[in-house]
Amino acid sequence: MKQLFLRSWCNKQTVIICIISLVLFVSVFSVVYYLSTKKSIMLEMNRETIEVSTHAKTVEQLLQEQNIDVAAHDKISPSPSTPIVNDMAISWKQAKKVTISVDGNQSKVWTTETKVKDILKEANIEVSEHDSLSQELDTELGAENEISIQKAFQVTLVDDVNKRKVWSTSTTVANFLKENGIQLNEFDRIKNNLEDAITPQSKIVVVRVEKVIDVVENSLNFEIIKEQDASLEEGKETVVTEGQKGLIIKTYESIKENGKVVAKNLKSESKGKEPKNQVVAIGTKKIVRSKNSTDTTAKKESTVSDSTVNPNSMDSKSTISYDSTEPAIGSEFYVIATAYTPYCKGCSGTSATGINLRLNPDMKAIAVDPSVIKLGSKVWVEGYGTAIAVDTGGAIKGNKIDILVQSETQAINWGVKRVRIKVIN
Structure with a gap:
């Protein structure tokens, strides 16, 4: 009886062991099978990549499994409804709100981009090389999540006699001068007020004073x-x-x-x-002359001599008679012509160039304004002939000349005329 009991107990013990072994085998097999059926996924989250094993059937389930709360502006690639396959790559980019200020006008955008130029492109905001930005286009957006832009416009700049268009983002005239490196010397001045606001219609005028x-x-x-x-x-x-x-x-x-x-x-x-x-x-010496023929001859000679020394004693009907042949070349224009004599009251008889006009009674000469006709020039004068510019005069200014004659009568007869002249050399 005792042996029968022991035999029965051993059979029961064997069965229990077999059952436990079977349960353990099934459990281990199930775990191994469960693990072996998981799919390997590369998940990128805001530039960080991790490897994930999952039984999730869609991208959305995987994100939920990873406790990722997807907001409306976030970007998921591929789409949340995409089925999961082994060795799949999934990207989740979390959107952030960025404030963009253009000339003081603010707007807020949601974006997953990180570079300034990509954010502006996504927001359809164009910038030129002349615009001023708070951050460079190729930089990553700063922690303050704000981009400020000052749009450039053209301003008219008149510096000295030079006029040009200049691109500017300045707010005042003073800032504009500093921005463009315009230096003012001691006496220079600006026609504008330095505190005036700059607009596209502004005209900045710099007056250079010396x-x-x-x-x-x-x-x-x-x-x-x-x-x-x-x-x-x-x-x-x-x-x-x-x-x-x-x-x-x-x-x-x-x-x-x-x-x-x-x-x-x-x-x-x-x-x-x-x-x-x-x-x-x-x-003042008086000479008493006899009435003989010799004295008469002497008197005649004396009279001729006196006439030579002082041409004012010439006949009142004397006129000017000169060769007036006009030269073929020369700078031609009209002048007002008067006449003068070297024997006028207060006259020295010596020209401005040092010529004694009284000792050269046959000389044809004119007084000129040296700024119009240079002294020493040969000048043909209509009605007078070719003369030399040897003299000046206080009243001879601009297009005016004075012709040399040998008597006051000739000067009076000449009067004031508008004549044509040619400056030959």
């Missing part, structure tokens, strides 16, 4: 002193001492704006050389 010191030397005319000389025959004159012109030095301060003189002030005046007066002897 002060220039000019030293001008002017001649001083000498006086003619006439002295009576009892040893000199009455009616005759002779120069005892040649006159010499003096020199006066004037210093001017000229103010130029953009190269043009707008003001000229006399700062100082001094005499460089005093003029030397010219002394002329006037004959």
Whole structure:
């Protein structure tokens, strides 16, 4: 009986062991099978990639399995409804809200992009090379999630005499000058107010101002002193001492704006050389002549001599008769012509170029404005002939000349005329 019991107990124990072994086998097999049926997935989450094993059937289930809360603006690739396959790559990019300010006008956008240029492109905002951005286009968006843009516009800049269009994002005139590196010298000025706001219609005007010191030397005319000389025959004159012109030095301060003189002030005046007066002897010696033929001849010779010395004694009907052949070449224009004589009251008889006109009665000469006709020029004058520009005159300014004649009568007969001239050389 005892042996039968032991045999029965052993059979039961064997069965239990077999059952336990079977359960363990099934469990292990199930686990192994479960694990072996999982799919391997590469999941990218905001630039971080992890490997995931899953039994999820769709992308959406996988994301839920990973406790990823997908917002409306997030980007999932492939789409959430896509079935899961082994070795699949899934990307989840979380969107963030970015504030974009264009010339102070703000807008907010949701984006998964990280670079500034990609965010602006997605927001359909174009920028040019002249625009000013708070962050460079190729940089990653900063933590503040904000992009500021100042749109550039063209402004008219007049600097000195140069006018051009300049791109600017400045808000005031002062900022514009600094942005474009425009330096102002000591006397330069800006026509605009530095605090004025800049707009596309703005015109910035820079006036370049300079002060220039000019030293001008002017001649001083000498006086003619006439002295009576009892040893000199009455009616005759002779120069005892040649006159010499003096020199006066004037210093001017000229103010130029953009190269043009707008003001000229006399700062100082001094005499460089005093003029030397010219002394002329006037004959007072009376000559008594006999009535014989010899005396008559002498008287005639004396009369001729007097006429030569002083052409004012010529017949009042005397006129000017010159060769007026017109040259083929020359710079031609019209002038107002008057006439003068070297024997006028107060005249020295010496031209501005130093020629004694009284000793050259046959010379054809004219007085000119040297700024119009250079001294020494050969000039053909209508009705007068070819003359040399040897003299100047206080009243001879611009297109005006004075022709040389040998008597006051000739000067009066000439009068004032508008004549054609040719400057030959």
